[in-house]
C-alpha cells in the first residue's frame with residue numbers, strides 16, 4: 162500500500178482518504194497534512210481572537226465593507242446580560258455581514274449592528 166508522510170507532524174500513514182482529506186489539486190489527490198493535523202489547524206484558527214468573523218442577519222442599508230460598527234449581543238436569559246463590542250465590516254452579503262472583532266470569540270452570537 163502507498164504511504165504518505167504528513168508534512169506537519171511527520172507521521173506516516175496509508176495514502177488513503179481515511180487518513181488524509183482529499184484535495185484534487187494535490188499530488189495523489191490528498192492533502193499534504195493528515196486529518197488530525199487539519200482538525201488541529203482548524204480549531205486553532207477558530208480561537209485566534211483577532212480574526213473572528215461574525216455573521217449578522219438582516220443587513221440593513223448603509224453598511225459598507227471597511228466601516229466600523231458596534232455589535233450588540235442580546236443577553237440570555239436577561240436583558241441585563243447584553244454585551245456590546247466594536248468591530249469592522251470585512252464582508253457584506255445579501256443576508257449577513259462579516260465583522261472582524263477584537264477580543265471576543267463568541268462573536269457569532271452578536272446580531273445587531275450600529276454604524277459608529
Ligand SMILES: [Zn+2]
Pocket residue numbers: 167168169170171172194195196197198
Ligand atoms: Zn499530521
